[in-house]
Amino acid sequence: MSFVSRSGTVGRPKEFILAGDASASLRNTGFEELKDVKSTRFERKNQHRKSRRADGGDIAPYRSVSREEVLCNPVLLGNVKFDHIRSFQNLEAYPHVFESDLDVLQWACAMTGESPTARMLLKEAQEDGWAIALDDLSQDGYAIDAETQSVLIDHFGMTAPAIGKSAHFRHAMLVNFIKALRQLWHDRRNTNMYASHRPDAIIQLERARAADCETIAILAGWELRAAGHSDFWRYLIGSSIGDMAIAFTQKNETDPTGFYDGSVLTRTFCEWYADETRVGATDTATLEYMDELMADANGKPAFGKNSVSSAAVERLSALPKDRAYLEGMGNNICVDPHFVRMRDTINEAHLSQIIYDTQVVRVEGVPFRDPRLARLIFPENKVKVTE
Template identity: 35%
Template sequence: MPNSEIYDRKNIVMKADTLVSHAEPKIGEYAGSKYFSHILDVWSMEDLYEDSAYGFEQTDSLILGDKFEILSWACGQIALCPTGSSMLFEAMDDGWSLALEDLNGPDFHIDVPEKMIVLDNGGLLLSALGRSEYFRNILLVSLVRALRDVWQEARHGGFDEDYAPQDILVLERARAADLDVLAVMVAWELRGEGFGSLWRHMIGSEDGDIAMCYSATLERNPASAFNGYALAMAFKQWYKSDSRVKSCEHEALNDIDALLQERGSKDAFGTANLNASKIEELSALPDQNQYLCGFGENILLDEDYAGMSDMVNQAHYRQIMHDMSAVRVHGIPFRDASLAEKIFPNGEFTPEGQDPCSLI
């Protein structure tokens, strides 16, 4: 097991002429997920990382033959840079595993109780995914984002037990922005290590504006690489895309709605007050520096960060707040608790033969 405190390029030496047998996958059935309900091949990240030291020459003609090789290559690539290796080694130390499946939606799914990351294969055949530099880079970005989400989960968990829906939305936006910003940072670090493919991919992707903002800030102010300012500007750029913000809000509102239906309206969410320090804590890097230090208050108050412009999401949010104010008895919502008590005395059905209207 590598030391998670040490970034050592010597651990990633490629030995193309050495034959290594693949580790056996852990077979598991994960029928509880909304994304898949079939048998998965799952490997520990430790096995994948250890195997990444063998057989993968960094050439344009690289061909990866199966799931294990694809995932092993991805782990090896991420370990080549400081930020990526820190997140990867921490996940390895915590016993996380990795799988590759068709999720038909999100680019990754994390199962916290099982400590499992499932990456989306985009519905591609393994032969196509293993041969294409473009699709491998998409997978690499997804793995970076997933590792950052695991890193955040270990420190902050979910927000629903502590905060109300309006604050959950603010935090989920910030967390989603942070995932994309860290993906840009890892791509930039890999570029500095001589592996520029991922950075070129980031520039041409839908998050290219974030990457260009980051690099432009570094060019104008080289010190911003060390004080977090370049990352803060990239974070700010994330909010300038309506599609990114709307998509994040849509997913967060769906999750909030599902939790509300599961728990009922009473005390469904927390009541803690969201403050600037909580926002800034989400930006902590593996070296413990917070790139949003000093920006938290602005993120809480500025409508560019905290507002909601999409009409559909606004309607969904208002419906959630309405449902939270309702009293549910046997799945039936009531605005008036006293009326609910009259129709369902002590939470029970009205006795047979008695007219409920006579109780009003």
């Protein structure tokens, strides 16, 4: 038997000769299916699509005014037994059963208690009688209401069950809560900063406070990582302060003793000033608040005349055991252009206007730099001079 193959080069057919008559052998050949080696990986195991609906029905991801929700009033931090929650709740699984804002707040307090540094800040806030609540702050993170002694944490417009399902927004809330606790710590120890310092000094002090709050959040995240919550540390690396988290890690790896002498935190603190957007946003918020103070002063002096000192900056970095990680760095922070210069021209013009307004005397809406000249032009018995 022979056949011709056309698979080769055209015009050069190849002929193959088979020994014997193959047709009979092929007809007598039986084929048996071996089921034990049959592949099943291309077969659909389940004919129905996997249901992505959560247990217990649909979860509404966003809050709506028309929909009834399980909300809660501000909760006193002193009434939150976070040690009890840590003992009887699995903090990894607890978020998946959030039903109300109270569950979210209890989880945040319990997670804060896992960090020794954040735990001390939380206990101090409990002793002072502060309360906590969730609110829609339009991505502002947190807000502090001194009149009602309430800390408001942004819920990003999401319901409690949706927050429990989203690790990103859940960890963002935890970071904001830790920064709010550190801000309360600052407010308790520096109550008259605006009344005692010049506007330019206030800018530097507010920068240092903001950098310290971010640094303490990084420190708490590292402590939570050591406690087994590595997912929170991964969130920090991917967040807006990820450069600070990376600087913390690099310094800690190259100098392990720096974690104990404070140099790791100092390096993290300095990294905050490397982001111009971060510094500019802090300056803008500070300048707007100074405008509000000047409007409420009704012509009276709204600010003091003290300049920023190295001791004041170093006090802002005190840790729970009264150890300041910026010790010895205060003078550099006060004079080094990396920490002092105003990068945003709009903020610089805004600050210049505020300084100008604090140095003039206004009489009938007319500004004077010399109060005696103002009284000569506008006699004091006819018009009221506002200094």
